[in-house]
Amino acid sequence: MWEQIRSNRRRGAFVLAGMGVLLVLIGMAVAGLFTQDPGGLVVGGAGALLLWLFLWMVTVSKGDDIMLHMAGAREIEHAHHPVLFNLVEEMTIASALPKRPRVFVVDDPSPNAFAVGRDPQKASVAVTTGLLRILDRDELQGVVAHELGHIKNRDVALLTTAGVMMGAIVMLAEVGLRAMWYTGGGRRSRSSNDQGGAQAAIMIGALVLLILAPILAQLMYFALSRRREYLADASGAMFTRYPEGLASALEKLGGGRAAPLSDTSRVTAPMYIVAPLRKARGGGASLFSTHPPLEERVRILRSMGGMADFGAYDRAFRNTKGRRVVGLHTLEETTAVPARDAGESGAGDADEGGLFGTGGMLGAVEPAPSAAGARGAQPPPLPPESLRARAASDAFLQASGYAMRTCEDCGATVKVPPSLQERVTSCPRCNGRLRS
Amino acid sequence: MGIAIGIGALVLIALYFIGIYNSLVRARNEARNGWSQIDVQLKRRHDLIPNLVETVKGYAAHEKDTLEAVISARTAAVAAKTPGEAGKAEGLLGAALGNLFALSERYPDLKANQNFLSLQEELASTENRIGFARQAYNDAATRYNNKREVFPANLISGGFEKAELFEIEIAAEREVPKVEF
Structure with missing residues (x-):
């Protein structure tokens, strides 16, 4: 595990260095629009780095709490x-x-989850109520493992830093292009002819840089983000020893075409388990999306061949994409680990059962392992603030056309979306009759 | 000049071995910490059981044998001293709990009881945690063992004892009968 972090950190540092070079170059290009003095160019490059540092400090000082607050997350016990x-x-x-990271819930019907916290000592995970509604225990475990994978791999720190750097590059390029548009002509007319040729060459070089650098920076950033997403999937499979849980959760998330989450910015988007922004959702392998296509993530997780370690994920990835995703250094350190069977509760290696041979004990009680958790078990009575939150979320659901039906046998309230109202006639919990 | 270089080289070598020593200590602490996690979760399981037994009694008081088996298995597990003893006692406790949950199938009222359901979730989660703790401990112990055996760490790792991996050794314990419905 630690080896994995080390080799990934090296690659992350490499991408950051590449973006840093771009940043300095673009700072010099912007400065080059106003002066040809080499000293001026150096000042431009340094200025670009300072801008990045300033933006980074603003982002960092805002802290996790602000981000959680912006997402409307409340901490739960x-x-x-x-x-x-x-x-x-x-x-x-x-x-x-x-x-243990702090646990937050976001009242949002759109199924999603995210992690924040640059420091694993002070991290948090948040899931939406929409997610809790549609996933069973094994699937939710996969999602939580994926988010903890982000924390463990220190993706938050890396992607925040890279995201801010991309922002600074885009910002400077914009400034440079505008400056060129407004001042370029005037300055050229003032210079003498032999200087004009050299200046024109510099201007063309600067123009090319100003147009290409932001595109390049975004490509690097999004590639990094997608890679981290795959690695968090691999970590999720490894932690749970059950890739199918995460695969099935991702499949459900792909099916739910709910509205995108509000209040998510470009910089925080990579922390979500599925892309939260409207634009990034359309599917397809876009070079400009923070997340790989869901179908592909599911396919890789499903083709791990009954294993759960990084090596198996890497093989499955290569079969799908034709290249590696886990660092070679990491692969040398990992040992093969089989995945557990669907019927087995608990963790541990599949061939050994749980600790002291109790594997499957609780799974055997209920027909499905998941039934012991999210679906079957009823939580203890809810505290008043949760009831209020539930009433509020119910009101939202009713406003968007959901029907509230009560089961005559077990008393459960079933919230049926408009598209399913004709098909859902019996209680999904006990098969009793539903009354609206 | 030659002496200075010699001393410099010695200092570098000493620093190198200090680094190895420290990383061995870190790896050993990680493994120990992993082991203590298992203990924490076993204790959590012991703490949950009296509550569970009380709840079941309310609905199925005449299932004395099963309830008593759980209680005595818990007592034995709490009293166990060595890891070997603990392994055996926890195995019996797991089997007794399995019987108890299987029995609950015959009592619909019990199965619908809020308290019982939440205890069932807590025990299921504890079971998972024990499994995951064992998984994490074995990973950490393997890492530590590798570290202390490779050259040149093996020159100074005499004082570092090999960590035992957590395996299930007794065949009977692997084969807890599964109850199917």
């Missing part, structure tokens, strides 16, 4: 959602994080 809370505890142990 064990009693509010025991299953989610337990899953975060389980995955903290599996990933050997030093401390």
